[in-house]
Amino acid sequence: MADGDSFTHQVSTLGAPDSPFYTPKLESLSEEVRSLLENYSGIEPDLVVPHIEEMRDRAWKIYPYPCIGMFRFVNVTLLKSPHYPNILSRLKNDNHIFLDLGCCFGSEIRQLTADGAPSENLYGSDLRLEFWELGYDLFRDREKLKSSFLVGDVFDSSSELGKLDGKVDIIHAASFFHLFTYEQQLEVGKRIVKLLRPVEGSLVLGRMVGNTEPGLLTSKDGKKTLYRHNEESWAGLWREISELTGVKFEVKSHLVDTPGHMRFFNDAPRPTPLGGVQLWWKHEDYLLSQSFIALKRNGPTGRLASLSLRVAVPPDAVNESAGYIRRLMWEEPAVDIFLSTFRALSTSQLRIESLDLFNSSGRRRRRGLPCNALSSVDWDDEGLTESLSSLRSLSIGLSKRFFKFDEDAYGHVINYYDEPYISMVRDGKNFTGLASLFKILKNLNSFELYFFTLLGELPETDWFLQHLVALSSLPNLTRCKLRGIYATETDLLAFIKRTRVSDLSLRQVKLSSGSFRSIFDYCTSTASPISKLDFKDLYEKDREPSPYVLFLETASSMFDYGAHERRTNFLTRNGDDINQPISYNTDVRSVGVIRLSPPLV
Known part of the structure; x- marks a missing residue:
């Protein structure tokens, strides 16, 4: 973790009740974390949540990182990586050395230890020793854990990290690279190369905040503090590191939409097909998620019986000779409402029992949610899985990714698609989202699907x-x-x-x-x-x-x-x-x- 970014300092000036990153109560806990605390740490099931809440409040007083205020510090994500079985095998059978950069409480190290990795070969590093000390209290393993913690600034060549130079086989760096500018990331990469054992097969893995368009992200106080990547720019960063160090890397990465991660920076405007500009509202997701949290906390059942999303188009906006304009007036707000709602559901983990997505009755109901919008959601997200675990009824209206550009008063096409647009409409990836959603709907017993089409559209x-x-x-x-x-x-x-x-x-x-x-x-x-x-x-x-x-x-x-x-x-x-x-x-x-x-x- 890094203390020097203006974003974190801005949050730190807020008291716990006022901070948008402080969730008073732990509303949901993954089975992996619960199992770790019950079986590895020996904590009674009914004491697990109060215990985590106590540790969080103690950590928040040390430094109010967003991941601490929102209980993300306790998550174990390495377990879900496709590389995890291989990592565990290397640690157990080959005595390889593992380093968790920015380890905070050391949750990943405890998971590896619980799964049989020799803890003496596991190292954690962070700026603050206090968090590691709290990790002993969180996991109640001060006497049995043999892992070592190194207080180390990755930019300080004289830090304790130097003890591991050339000795580390696997480096885990989660929520780490995105804390820095591009130039600082180059320095981090060079430092990682120095830590790695100089042999084929040395591994670096983790996760970070990314973006479809790479670039510097500006905090609300106007200071440029961090650089976000997409797949291409991330590979480019490591090409530069390779040129600077003489070490070759095979780089694999992919972007995953994370609806539960709120956006408090001012993202750059994005142009609309009509030439206008649509800005992210600073607190749109936050306000909606807080409303859901309030319903969950104060409602009679702690869940929502029914949730419906719809878009209303003013009657005077329905011009029979402007099908493309009508589509934009409906489609763009529908997608924004949909994504904002599911980001808020992920954050709040409010359980819902009945969901209507743009399929309610109405005279002007001629279109549904563009089907590719479903594919842009990470349905494996822990918060969404929890929120939709009790869903019994799903009614959804869908339509194609693109509609025709224009039509006359009789609904006949005037300007038909060019070949590139035909390929985009028929791209099979547009249709995978519904199946991904279905995978987590274990209790569904009522399903309604309406696929909307207009005259003259491309073949179904x-x-x-x-x-x-x-x-x-x-x-x-x-x-x-x-x-x-x-x-x-x-x-x-x-x-x-x-x-x-x-x-x-x-x-x-x-x-x-x-x-x-x-x-x-x-x-x-x-x-x-x-x-x-x-x-x-x-x-x-x-x-x-x-x-x-x-x-x-x-x-x-x-x-x-x-x-x-x-x-x-x-x-x-x-x-x-x-x-x-x-x-x-x-x-x-x-x-x-x-x-x-x-x-x-």
Whole structure:
């Protein structure tokens, strides 16, 4: 950790109740940390949280780092790294030396020790010995831990770190590099090279705050204090370090969106497609997260029964000849609201039971959240996992990443996409977010998906269900409503079977391949758990040009049409007739087809 940045000094002038980084109570604790404190430290389960809170308050008086005020100091993240098994093996079997730069309390060292690494080969280093001393009290291992702590400034060539020069096999530096300017990061890299054993396989790993656009980040007092990287600039930094030291590195990194990390610096403005400028509001996420924390702390149940997100567009803004402008007026605030809300949920860890994302009813409901917005969220984030662990109902409206640029008064395209935009719309990464979200919804029992499309848009893609059915497990659904989606027969049938849904609604569903025959047969079989069906406006694309599925029924709601069979575009079943076979045909002819509209459910 570093004391010299103006950002931390600005926070340190605030008292605990006033600081945006001080969370009074520990609302949620990961299973990894709880297990470490109960099994390694021997703390009684009901005393774990009070014990952490006491240690945090003692640490806050030493120096009010944000990670201390928000209880992040106790997290163990190295455990989740794909390199962790190899690191543990090297420490246990090869007697390699491990150094945690900026170790604070030494939580990562305790996790490695608990997992069998010899603690005498584990070293921690930080500016403040007081935090390491508190680590003994936090983990209650003063008598058994054999690790060494080195008080060391990474920029001081005469510090205790020199004892390890040329001896370290693995260096862990988490939340460390981002504390410095680019020039200082070069010096840190050179110091790390000096610490490493000069052999192939020496490893440096960790995490830090990054940004899609690399550059200096300005604190609110106007002083430039730190430099953030993306993948390319990070690799460039280590190319410079390599040139300065003569040591070659293989550099691997990736950016992960972290909704739970609040933004208190003034990020640079970002241009909008309309040429305007949208600024980050300084405290938008903070105020929302504090509201959620207040609901969690003071509400009767400590959780939120229902949360709905929606965007309202003024009626005079709906111009039928400006589809692109209408899309921007809806889409941009929708994405901002969505990301701000989930950053606040991650921070507060407020549990919610029902979630409606831009799928509420309304006359002008013509679009949903751009599907790629879901892919920009880290759904494995600990705070989000906790917040959504009790979610039972999800209703979501989605739309394509890009809409057409313009349309006339009849909804016909004027300017169609160029090839680059077509590729962007069809990029499979746009459709992975829903499946990533589904992985953490263990208690979901009601799911509604409405995929919005406008006339003249690019042909649909069938990747939503493809990614969902690729998951190793799916929740058991009581109710499922799919509307406007495109899917293959195989994927749709697999989704219905694996979720064991009992109340199924399919509306405006198009099959990109296959037919509805196997789906109808499963829904009406005695082995199926389905007790209610609602079908309307179904299509089979293989029978060009995507003709209607026309149901052949003898129920009293059907009408005769001369010599033609009784045919409608919808079918409902609920009760004794649920296992009756479904008869249908497909026909592109509109003559003889009676289109009825059942009540909306």
